Amino acid sequence: MESVYDVIMRRRTVRSFLDTPVEEEMVQRLLDVAIQAPSGGNIQPISVIRIEKPEGREKMAKLAVNQPWVARAPLCLLFCIDFHRTGKWAEAEGASYGGEKALMSFLLAYADVFCSAENAVLCATSLGLGTVYIGMVLAAMTEIRKEFGLPEKVVPVVALCVGYPKKVPSGITKLPRAAMVHSERYEEKSPEELKQLYREKYGDLSRQSPNDEGRMTNDGVREFFKRTYQEALELDEQSRPDFTDKVARLMARMEVGNAAQLLFKMRYPEEAMKRMGEKIIASLREAGIDCL
């Protein structure tokens, strides 16, 4: 049998799925391991919504900023923080929980969600299934709550799309150990050391087949995206055939020349992330969660 280590090391995010449904026995296993996960105080303030009907998956795909793989994967597990059920149970038993008012409870519940979801990811991988997390559900929290009937104090944190992989990408790389692991105390690195360590992960865009004018060719950009932006390549293939070229043109216009600039100038710029955060806080308040 494959070791847990080997399962973890071969897992890759899959965004290309076969239509083959996931057998009920397999779904039950994924739910078992999700429930079995560690949980702060073992309170388990989590609910998981199974979304399998095409209408539901399509709605979810649209709400998660049109990510086509969300509709194509035959199973979507929506992981939610559930302070509603936990509070109702506490009240029925003559106790008061109030998780929705306490940042500590919220952070523990948020961590619980990922312990549960990652158990499902690894179990799915070991069963030959592919998975992709959809964090964009945070940005559509209110709409998702409405669409999937989540009561007050229940909020979506992440969706996990599951199915048999049509294609497993191999290009994604991780940081070298020296970038992430410190011995006994935090070990500061110089900017040059960091550039080198991150280049080990992302490669060097400027070395990707520049054309005669020293500009990046579209092929060069696509090669770079295998490590840095698989979503763009999949969008190209699945729903927007010109997406990569558009991004490549935008990169040239914005003078994006490396992975850090791609990530923080284009894909996750600070201002946009802050605005999304404000929207999330407003959605949490609307859901009766007021601890941030």
Ligand SMILES: Cc1cc2nc3c(=O)[nH]c(=O)nc-3n(C[C@H](O)[C@H](O)[C@H](O)COP(=O)(O)O)c2cc1C
């Ligand atoms: C919290 C979280 C949110 C994510 N959200 C999305 C998402 O909305 N769409 C998507 O296609 N992938 C999403 N991913 C997958 C990441 O893009 C992927 O894990 C990353 O590129 C590394 O690739 P790997 O999982 O193959 O190692 C998410 C992953 C995590 C952990």
